[in-house]
Amino acid sequence: MAMLEVTDLGISFGGLRAVDALNMSIEKGGLVGLIGPNGAGKTTVFNMLTGVYRPTDGGIRLDGQNLVGVNPQKISHMGVARTFQNIRLFSGMSVLDNVKVGFDYSVRYPLVDSFLHIGSYRKREREMDERAIDILKEFDLDRQYDYKASNLPYGKQRKLEIARALATNPKLLLLDEPAAGMNPQETGELMETIQHVRKKYGVTILLIEHDMKLVSGICEYIYVLNFGRELAKGKPADVLNNPEVITAYLGE
Amino acid sequence: MLQKKKFSDYSRSCIVTYAIVIAAFIIISVLKTMGMLSSLLSGLLVPVCAYIVAAIALNLTVGIMGELSLGHAGFMSVGCFSGVLVAQSLADVIPFAPVRLVVAMVIGALLAGVMGIIIGVPALRLKGDYLAIVTLAFGEIIKNLMQCVYVGKDVNGLHFGMKDQMALGMDAATGKMLINGPMGTVSVTKISTFTSGFVLILITLFLVFNFMNSRTGRAVMALRDNRIAAESVGIHSTKVKLIAFLFSAMLAGAAGALYGLNYSSIGPVKFDYNTSILILVFVVLGGIGNMRGSIIAAAILTVLPEMLREFSDYRMLAYAILLIVMMLANNSKFKKNFMEKRNLKQLERKEAAARKEATEHGNA
CATH class of the missing domain: 3.40.50.300 (P-loop containing nucleotide triphosphate hydrolases)
Incomplete structure (x- = not known):
């Protein structure tokens, strides 16, 4: 089927x-x-x-x-993941964070850890960083990971959208x-x-x-x-x- | 390479904010012990702290979540009255004031949080102006509701009523009013101190900065920047927004408890529409989404009207003019040019670093 x-x-x-x-x-x-x-x-x-x-x-x-x-x-x-015809990035956030948002469902830690940065916070965040950089490398965006998404040139913004979609696995x-x-x-x-x-x-x-x-x-x-x-x-x-x-x- | 540089801009900005708050606390404490602070100013220290926390709380809703709330004074009100009630009724059980204050703030925050959920569940389905209208109405409802709450304490324990003082039927000899309808809190033992306010600000900043740099915080900001895209990557918008709103309400509640325990008496009318707008003015003037700006704006704009007392009748006029001048200055060509240059420089620096890395990479 x-x-x-x-x-x-x-x-x-x-x-x-x-x-x-x-x-x-x-x-x-x-x-x-x-x-x-x-x-x-x-x-x-x-x-x-x-x-x-x-x-x-x-x-x-x-x-x-x-x-x-x-x-x-x-x-x-x-x-199912998608990109958009008119680019819809999280424009106020960094390139890395844009991709990390995509991990929201797959890499998780409890809410308490979000507020106190304890427990699995560090481990999970590092995991997300590494995976995000891996994906960004495919699109030659890894060196610009700390750029604000809206500061990227148009072509790279399109690529970042694909990277973010891929992060949802x-x-x-x-x-x-x-x-x-x-x-x-x-x-x-x-x-x-x-x-x-x-x-x-x-x-x-x-x-x-x-x-x-x-x-x-x-x-x-x-x-x-x-x-x-x-x-x-x-x-x-x-x-x-x-x-x-x-x-x-x-x-x- | 990544681990070392990660979030460098971000953590630098957080550290600067902490440093400003701590430096301000030390300077003011020194001035206070040296007796160089006028009684007017030292009386303002706790309210300034409370307003700073309230401004950070509202900035979380307005700046990070991107939704307009006009009811944050309502959350402060809930925090204030529940906090005062707890502190007053526990006076015998917990004689040590700081612990009592902490308990009062925690209870105040929790009850404000409950209100946050009650308001948030239906209201966060609305967007933009509609959420503003609902929260505005909530603020007014809380104010009016608080005007007919009567709580007294006697040997038999606490008495609640919604009618008047007589209807509580308290023991005449030992009966004491804690919350007296439109008069608000009565004969409160003032236990808020500048130090406790300072600690509350630090805790607030710690939690807010951590939140902004976490999975849930990123989800909230993603929703703000683009809801459709955020949902397309699997973010549960209602749940995430509710968490942020609840957090914001709880912080405002803690601020309210701190505020209420600084005055021997405070009426529900204090937390009206004007106060909500005042907090919003702090946020807007300090820069939406900018926590450090909120702190500075809240401090200046709370102290300013008191400093302007010598203008007597023209006080609010002078205040309004100063507000306009500050807004113009914030929007001036000079500042814009300056910020643009700074951004450009940052970008150039990053690009240079990226290029350098690329060549190193190529050689290796």
């Missing part, structure tokens, strides 16, 4: 049908792309997968567990336009990093992207959305040469 099973997923906002009858199935360890023109409903799908929106119909199952109607933090605990990682605003060289580096991280942390990745070089370069399978409906799916080479997909992107 596939890791993520999406069946007949749909959501309406008033009279607007943002996503309709979407079916997706992602195998464990896969790297899948979700593409489509602006306003096709891609981010809405992410918001439904992470519990930000509650779908009006259809089902979502992660390793057989239902995700519909579960609140965002529970879904995170179940192993996810099974499924959802990347919303990870390469937006990056130059071709940065995009190239990002592709390598995504591949590497996927192997190292054993995550399954679903990503939204407009950069076709990235999509065709690393995705093994692609779903194309248009007006909230599935337009095509398949291997990158087939999908990107599909005349319908080209029409949807470029117009008649």
Whole structure:
């Protein structure tokens, strides 16, 4: 059975049908792309997968567990992490602390230790620091660990979001336009990093992207959305040469 | 390399704050023993300490949690009356005043904490202005409620009532009022001292700084910076916010107990809307999220109106003008330039260090 099973997923906002009858199935360890023109409903799908929106119909199952109607933090605990299209970092906090927030569920100590810094506080904090630095190294952010997140350049902020998502130890990682605003060289580096991280942390990745070089370069399978409906799916080479997909992107 | 440098900026800032508080305490104590402090000023020392703790408590809600509370005087009120009640009724059991004071502050903090939960559970689901309105209403409710609480003590023990003094039915010979409705606390033995206030400030700072640098503290700040992102990494927003609000209320309660035990009599009207706003002014003027700023602002703005007494009728006018001048100065181009330069320098320093490390790394 596939890791993520999406069946007949749909959501309406008033009279607007943002996503309709979407079916997706992602195998464990896969790297899948979700593409489509602006306003096709891609981010809405992410918001439904992470519990930000509650779908009006259809089902979502992660390793057989239902995700519909579960609140965002529970879904995170179940192993889904995401990044955001418009960067949502904890801007007032340091790079290191941004990642450490991601450990909130996995590395814990009692509240008393938080106030008095006794007991397991030191040990757990050190553990978090080490793991956070390990993750930051993957994104070449470890030397800037004490920077305020908002002081990082744009491309690095995007990377920090991925690092923070990885800190939650996810099974499924959802990347919303990870390469937006990056130059071709940065995009190239990002592709390598995504591949590497996927192997190292054993995550399954679903990503939204407009950069076709990235999509065709690393995705093994692609779903194309248009007006909230599935337009095509398949291997990158087939999908990107599909005349319908080209029409949807470029117009008649 | 990481262990050594970790949180260097952060711990430096904490140490500076502790140093300022301790230095101020030593200087004032010396001045006091040398008799160089006017009676007016030495009378203000305990209230200043109480307001500093209350300001830190509110800064926790406003600066760290990012929610506006206009009811912190209410928590002080609960702490004050319960603390005074405990201290007064335990006068025979615990003759040693400092211990009695500690017990009073702990009980005051606990009861304020209970109130914090009662208010927090429904109110923290609200955001922004709505939370402010609910906490504002809470402050007023506490004030009005306290005006009809009557507590007396006689040989038979404590008597509670909500009607009047007569309705308590106390033994006429030994009966003594502890809390007398709108009059508030009556004939309190003053056991708050400057030293106890100083210790309370230190404990508060210790707990607050530890909290800010812990798992729960980071979660609270993450929620403040971006709620959706924080929930997406698995943070339980209601629970974490409730912990921070409870903590804030408890600190305000302890401050209230310290404050109440410094006056022989204090009425519930003291802890009204104006006091809540006063504490908020300390926080805003000292810098939202900046604990050291809160301490300095609370100290200056508590002493200032008393210093301005010689202006008599124009006192509040002068106070208002000074407030505006301080705000302008805080917002001036000069200060902005200065801060910008400082930030830039810090950034450059960090970048240089990172580069140096990178080259060393490359060589090795």
